[in-house]
Amino acid sequence: MQMTFRKYMSHKYFFIMLLPVLLYYLIFHYAPIYGVLIAFQDFKILKGITGSKWIGFDNFKDLFTSMYFLPVLRNTLIINFYKLIFGFPAPIILALMINEVRFTIFKRVVQTVSYLPYFLSWVVLAGIIIEFLSPSRGPINVALSMLDYKPIFFIASVDWFRSVLVSTEIWKTIGFNAIIYLAAMSGINPEMYEAAEVDGINRIQKIWWITLPSIAPVVVILLILTSGQIISDDFDQVYNLLNAKVMSVGDVIGTYTYNEGISKMNYSYAAAVGLFKNVIALAVVLFTNTLAKRFSDETIF
Incomplete structure (x- = not known):
């Protein structure tokens, strides 16, 4: 115990630097967990959490019997499944392509252009996307019209x-996420590639037998963390692009919770939806982590 304390004290300045991050998570992520209690109450703003009536699991019963929730859940799972299948490999492929480029200036330009959209909000990007896909003046539809479509x-x-x-x-996240894999690739011992060249291995074989196995631990850990998002959604993206004509395929848990909690002021029901989503996300992460233990030594815990 004394040795452990001495180790902490010897690195005290690092912990002082870490303190703002710890305070951020404590104040904005852990302290609000207390508000989860309203999922089990008939919450009234004027009465507060301590004065509102306890109703047990009634909000969850309403949730699972609602005619609107199951279509919303289905939309969320389908959209996020597509994002996982197509979106997760995309930054890996981009990182592999950038890593193979030998022209430094071109590599830097590609990196900058690819991760620039990540720093723009969905409010801005939604306007660009709507204009780009406009049926009257969007470049894609102009090209289709020229081809008589x-x-x-x-x-x-x-x-x-x-x-x-x-x-x-x-498009928004591929460049930024590729940075993680590029960082992992930068740690690969160059001697492995030199030895492979002596054995007459080409570039594709180097990627398959050296690069991919070397970054596999990073891929597994990110896959475990990403799997929890299968029940989540990017509210900013969907809310800014959603419209009445596509509600049947685009209304997700995030927008449903917003409409119930903010628009209809049904706070307890919205909290129940959010708690259900978070519990399922945790279960998926735990399941994926357990599954990864059977096939790999790299897990998050």
Whole structure:
């Protein structure tokens, strides 16, 4: 115990630097957990949490019997499944391609252009996307018109809206997420590539037999963390692109919770929805982590 305390004291300045981060999570992530109690109450703002009536699991009963929740849950799972299948490998592929580029200036330009959208809010990006996909003046529909095809209103089409969500999510995050894999690739011993060249291995074989196995631990850990998002959604993205014509395929848990909690002021029901979502997300992460233990030594705990 004394040795442990001495170790902490010897690194006290690092812990002081870490203190603002710990305070941030304590104040904005852990302290609000107390508010989860309203999911089990008939919460009234004027009465507060301590004065509101306890109703047990009634909000959850309403949740599972609601005619609107199951379609919303289905939309959330389908959209996030597509994002996981197509979005998770995308930054890995981009990082592999950038890593193979030998022209430094070109590599830097590609990196900058690819991760620039990440720093723009969905309010800005939604305006750009809506204009870009406009049926009257968007470049895609202008090209379709030139080829004698009918313009497609992608944002208002039930057949295309989910594809728009998935593709724009990839466009926004691919460059930033690729940085993680590029950092992992930078730690690979160059002697491994030199030895492979002596053995006559080409570039594709180097990627398959050296690069991918070397970054596999990072891939596994990020896959475990990403799996929890299968029940979550990017509220900012969906809310700014959603419209009445695509509610049947685009209304997700985030927008449903917003409408119930903010628009209808049904705070207890909205809290129940949020708690259900978080519990499922935790269960998925734990399951994925357990599954990863069977096939790999790299897990988050």
